[in-house]
Amino acid sequence: MIRFEEVVKKYGDAVILDQISFEIKEGEFAVLIGPSGCGKTTTLKTINRLIEPEAGRIYVEGKDIMDANPVQLRRKIGYVIQEIGLFPNMTVAQNIAVVPKRLKYSKEEIEQITRDLLDMVNMSYEEYAHKYPSELSGGQQQRIGVLRALAASPPIVLMDEPFGALDPMTRNVLQDEIIRLHKKLKKTIVFVTHDMDEALKLADTIIFMDQGKIVQMAGPDEMLENPASDLIKQFMGKRLSENGVNSLTAADFMKSHPASAYRSDGVKKSTQIMARRQIDTLLIKNEDETYAGSVTIGNIRKFGKQAQTIGEIPVTPNAVSYTKDDAADSFEKLLDSDSDFVVVLHDNDTIAGIVTKTSMARAMADALWGDES
Amino acid sequence: MTFFDLYGQKIITAIGVHFLYVLISVSIGFVVALVLGILLSRVPRMARFVLPLISIFQTIPGVVFIGVLFLYLGMKPVTVITALAIYAMFPILKNTYVGLMEVDASLIEAARGCGMSPLERLFEVELPLAVPSIIGGLRMSTVYTVSWAVLASMIGLGGLGEFIYIGIATNNNALIVAGAVPAAVMAVVLSLLIDLFKRRSVRKAGV
Amino acid sequence: MNTKILLEHLYIVFASVIVSIAAGLPLGVMASLYRPLRKPILWISELLQTVPALALLGLVMLVVGAGKTTVIIGLLLYSLLPIVHNTYLGLETIDQGIKRAARGMGMSRLDRLFSVELPLSFPMIFTGIRIATVTSVGIAVFATSVGGGGLGSIINQGIRTQNMKLILSGTLTLMAMAVIFDGVMALIEKRLNKRVSA
Numbered sequence: 135m136i137r138f139e140e141v142v143k144k145y146g147d148a149v150i151l152d153q154i155s156f157e158i159k160e161g162e163f164a165v166l167i168g169p170s171g172c173g174k175t176t177t178l179k180t181i182n183r184l185i186e187p188e189a190g191r192i193y194v195e196g197k198d199i200m201d202a203n204p205v206q207l208r209r210k211i212g213y214v215i216q217e218i219g220l221f222p223n224m225t226v227a228q229n230i231a232v233v234p235k236r237l238k239y240s241k242e243e244i245e246q247i248t249r250d251l252l253d254m255v256n257m258s259y260e261e262y263a264h265k266y267p268s269e270l271s272g273g274q275q276q277r278i279g280v281l282r283a284l285a286a287s288p289p290i291v292l293m294d295e296p297f298g299a300l301d302p303m304t305r306n307v308l309q310d311e312i313i314r315l316h317k318k319l320k321k322t323i324v325f326v327t328h329d330m331d332e333a334l335k336l337a338d339t340i341i342f343m344d345q346g347k348i349v350q351m352a353g354p355d356e357m358l359e360n361p362a363s364d365l366i367k368q369f370m371g372k373r374l375s376e377n378g379v380n381s382l383t384a385a386d387f388m389k390s391h392p393a394s395a396y397r398s399d400g401v402k403k404s405t406q407i408m409a410r411r412q413i414d415t416l417l418i419k420n421e422d423e424t425y426a427g428s429v430t431i432g433n434i435r436k437f438g439k440q441a442q443t444i445g446e447i448p449v450t451p452n453a454v455s456y457t458k459d460d461a462a463d464s465f466e467k468l469l470d471s472d473s474d475f476v477v478v479l480h481d482n483d484t485i486a487g488i489v490t491k492t493s494m495a496r497a498m499a500d501a502l503w504g505d506e507s
Numbered sequence: 508m509t510f511f512d513l514y515g516q517k518i519i520t521a522i523g524v525h526f527l528y529v530l531i532s533v534s535i536g537f538v539v540a541l542v543l544g545i546l547l548s549r550v551p552r553m554a555r556f557v558l559p560l561i562s563i564f565q566t567i568p569g570v571v572f573i574g575v576l577f578l579y580l581g582m583k584p585v586t587v588i589t590a591l592a593i594y595a596m597f598p599i600l601k602n603t604y605v606g607l608m609e610v611d612a613s614l615i616e617a618a619r620g621c622g623m624s625p626l627e628r629l630f631e632v633e634l635p636l637a638v639p640s641i642i643g644g645l646r647m648s649t650v651y652t653v654s655w656a657v658l659a660s661m662i663g664l665g666g667l668g669e670f671i672y673i674g675i676a677t678n679n680n681a682l683i684v685a686g687a688v689p690a691a692v693m694a695v696v697l698s699l700l701i702d703l704f705k706r707r708s709v710r711k712a713g714v
Numbered sequence: 715m716n717t718k719i720l721l722e723h724l725y726i727v728f729a730s731v732i733v734s735i736a737a738g739l740p741l742g743v744m745a746s747l748y749r750p751l752r753k754p755i756l757w758i759s760e761l762l763q764t765v766p767a768l769a770l771l772g773l774v775m776l777v778v779g780a781g782k783t784t785v786i787i788g789l790l791l792y793s794l795l796p797i798v799h800n801t802y803l804g805l806e807t808i809d810q811g812i813k814r815a816a817r818g819m820g821m822s823r824l825d826r827l828f829s830v831e832l833p834l835s836f837p838m839i840f841t842g843i844r845i846a847t848v849t850s851v852g853i854a855v856f857a858t859s860v861g862g863g864g865l866g867s868i869i870n871q872g873i874r875t876q877n878m879k880l881i882l883s884g885t886l887t888l889m890a891m892a893v894i895f896d897g898v899m900a901l902i903e904k905r906l907n908k909r910v911s912a
Contacts, residue, residue: 184619209622219617223635232621282621292620566848566892568855570866571885574873578881654766661873671772675859680776687769694764 135160135322136181136290141190143176143346150176151187152346158324158339160289163316165333166326167369168343174326177343178292181324182211194290209233212283212291212321216298218275220267226252226278227263233286251281254318255311273304280312284319293325297332309335330369334358342366384464385457387497388478388487394419397426397445404444405434417477417485418449424483428452452477457486464489514685518670522689525666528656529697532588533649536595540648541641543596544603545629554604565597569655577662587659591652598647606640607633639709646701653694657686667693716868720887723864726782726857727850730789734846738794739839742801743827755798763795767853771860780861785854792853793846800842804835837906844899851892865891 136158143151151173158164166174179185180192183204192199199207220229230251231244239247249259255277267275276296283291293312297305313336316323327333333340334354342350342357350362361367394417395404408416408431418426427449437447453467453476468476468489475488487493547554572590580586610633618628660668670686673679738759745755762770771788778784808831816830832839855866865888872880 182620184616205622205624207622208620213617213620215613215617215620217611217613217617219611219613219620221614221617221632221636223632232623236622236627562896563889563893566852566889566896567885568852568866568869568888570855570869570873571881574869574881575878577873578876578878650764654768657766657768661870668768671768672859675772675775675780678780683772683776687766687772690769691765691773694766695761698764 135162135195136324137193138177139191139193141177141180141187141192143173143180143185143187149346151180153190154343154346154348155190156341156348156351158322160322161320163323163325163336163338164341165337165339166324166341166343167328167330167333168349169365170328171345172343173346174328174341174343175294178294178324178326181290181292182208182213209236209286210288210290212286212288214276214279214283214291214293214296216295218267218272218279218299220275220278220282222267225264225266226270229267229278230282230285232282233288237286239286247285251284254315255281271304272300273308276300276308277311280308280315284315284321287319288321290322290324293323295326295328298327298329305332312336330371342369383457384455384459384461384476384478384489385486387461387464387494388457388489389493390487392417392485392488394485395444396421397443399444401434401438401441401444401447404429405431405438415450415474416444417488418444419485423485425454425477425479425485428477454479455489456481465494468494514670514682518685518689521665521667521669521686522693525653525656525659525668525690526693528584528587528591528659528666529649529652529693532591532656533595533645533652535588535592536648536652537599537645539592540596540599540644541603544600544641545607545634547600547604548607548633551608554608558601558604561597561601569594569651570658570661573655573658573662582662582664584664586662587656587664591655594655595648595652598651599641599644602640602644602647603637606637609640610636639705642701642705642708646698646705649697649701650694653690653697657690719863719865719868722862723851723854723857723866723888723891726785726789726854726862726864727847729782730786730850730854731793731843731847733786733790734793734797735843737790738797738842738846739801741794742798742839743805743832745798745802746805747827752802756802759795759798762791767792768856768859771856775860782857782862784860785857785862785864788856788860789850789853793850796842796845796849797839798842800845801835801839804838805831807838808834837903840899840903840906844896844903847899848892848896851888851895855888 138154138156140153140155141151142153154177166177168174176185180187181194183199227248230248234244234247248263252259252262257274257277280296297308300308309332325336337354339351339353340357341348344365350357350366357366358370361370393407393411393413395407396419398421404416414431415428417428420426429444429447429449433447441447452473453471455464455467455476455478457478457480464476475490477488478486480486547557569590572594573587576586576590614632615628618632623631656666657668657671659666660672667686667690670682674682674686741755745752770791771784774788775784778787812830816826854864855869857864858866858870865884868884869881872884
């Protein structure tokens with residue numbers, strides 16, 4: 135579908151692409167990844183001739199792209215960028231229609247396409263089609279950016295860090311949507327990112343680049359198991375260490391910044407904290423920040439009337455681990471004790487976090503399937 | 508006989524002449540400036556010395572344009588219109604260029620990526636986005652031109668300046684007011700109208 | 715070229731710019747401090763600049779009579795917009811954190827204005843003064859029509875007598891004056907900006 139043969143791109147003396155060759159098959163979701171300046175974006179932009187290489191050949195659907203008219207070529211290749219780039223002077227519908235209009239689709243056809251596409255991302259045509267981009271949220275704008283790229287049903291879609299500027303929650307939702315769209319529409323997608331989590335989540339094939347060269351091209355599993363260089367290992371970072379559960383510590387599994395109060399804090403203030411965070415137990419600290427115990431809502435009810443400060447209420451002892459302790463120990467303590475959590479302390483006895491059944495499950499899921507929770 | 512019986516008809520004619528000078532010269536200046544501004548934005552390297560040159564030209568007072576052209580073209584309306592049109596060009600040219608250059612680079616890339624030809628990009632993305640800036644230039648030009656059109660009377664070609672000049676020369680206060688107030692009102696009204704138009708076009712652009 | 719006429723022109727420009735600063739600065743501060751005054755002040759100064767210069771001078775002449783005072787008042791009204799507008803903008807765009815810090819240190823409203831806000835917005839105000847100065851050089855050509863003299867008299871005389879040399883000498887002097895003022899003041903502006911941002 136897309137084939138690179140010894141492609142070279144230079145800016146002055148700087149070699150951006152150093153004789154790269156690879157092939158992306160039809161229907162494949164290929165992710166280009168690597169440190170900044172590695173040439174991933176340049177590679178992407180050579181496919182629709184926004185950048186033209188000095189040497190080598192690029193074939194799209196078997197034809198050398200240098201033989202095609204660049205304008206015609208780009209109309210057959212969808213393009214999504216990080217800055218979104220919706221035309222602010224056009225409505226949502228007009229933005230989606232940019233390419234179909236140029237390919238002389240009929241009005242009715244264009245409207246049908248717009249309806250279908252908006253429908254696919256659960257945005258109603260009636261509500262959104264005639265809005266201007268400035269009236270949409272960032273996530274909605276990028277949805278339209280993706281739809282604009284898909285509008286003329288191009289066989290290939292290029293995406294240049296499309297979700298990089300979105301907040302993590304929106305990014306997650308859009309990643310899920312793009313996976314769904316890919317499964318449904320079977321496009322060949324070339325996607326640039328610097329986020330390994332994103333690459334592992336989306337890719338059929340990951341192409342890892344560094345200094346204008348391809349270091350490794352492999353499926354996500356293969357890359358996780360056999361990273362070809364230290365740099366790739368670094369990019370995988372946390373994930374690799376989590377492969378061996380034995381090496382994990384309590385710190386990896388805890389929820390940090392649990393709600394806490396000083397002994398001298400008022401009872402009222404403390405109950406307010408508990409109400410706001412919707413918890414029934416509050417960690418208590420001594421004035422020197424060291425852990426003193428925890429107070430349950432039951433004890434506050436029982437003794438709160440006579441007490442001025444939270445320190446006067448009897449504390450319940452809890453199971454305690456230290457951050458560097460083996461995670462397995464904390465699990466055992468958690469399962470053995472009656473309490474819902476194990477307190478994790480730094481070496482100087484200040485509070486680091488708590489391990490609960492939820493935080494444990496989340497960390498396990500993370501280790502196994504990535505940050506999808 | 509009151510002042511209006513005496514001058515009413517003349518004032519109305521003068522307003523008409525004045526307005527025609529403004530309308531014709533701003534229209535010509537607008538078209539020329541728009542085209543030049545677009546061409547200049549295609550070769551930004553040239554703009555680096557063209558724009559400062561324009562700023563220097565702009566310091567030439569309108570009197571001089573009219574005066575010098577008067578020497579070459581004589582006492583004809585075309586003298587006034589040419590001079591005013593040249594003067595009207597500058598702000599529009601500058602704002603067209605700046606407006607086009609300020610279009611976000613990511614939008615240009617998106618337009619290219621969508622397979623827009625350079626002309627399509629210009630007419631469907633760049634120019635629509637530069638409209639507020641271009642209209643800002645148009646407003647400046649119009650206000651200047653109303654002001655400089657007063658000078659038409661300096662070479663005996665009518666307009667509201669006639670009343671002002673004669674009024675000042677003969678110390679006739681009523682004549683000064685009869686020329687100055689309509690000229691002021693014309694400038695203010697035109698400027699408000701263009702502002703209104705700008706606000707509407709901006710709202711439409713959704714920017 | 716007559717030095718007296720050149721000095722006359724310079725005098726008109728300087729005098730009017732100084733009066734404009736004296737009037738425009740307080741107006742700009744007022745527009746920033748008192749919400750209800752904001753719109754009328756900005757609107758009136760914009761309106762004044764819309765009025766054709768010669769018409770404005772003619773109207774002022776009705777009240778003050780022919781002479782340099784008329785020109786200076788006329789130019790003052792004309793120069794008001796850039797100075798008022800930039801003073802207002804300068805004060806409005808001061809970093810909220812700095813404003814809050816000044817308040818937190820217990821500075822009074824006036825103290826804050828004079829020791830923090832005005833000094834910080836001075837580069838912006840200076841830009842306004844530069845625009846006003848350069849515009850005034852050009853508008854002062856009309857001075858001769860209301861008995862104020864200046865370079866306009868040479869140009870007008872040149873046009874009347876169809877003397878190209880006279881027109882050119884007047885115009886080129888005028889252009890040089892405008893370009894020099896603009897250049898020198900732009901240079902000062904750059905240094906001011908560097909100081910504030912440092």
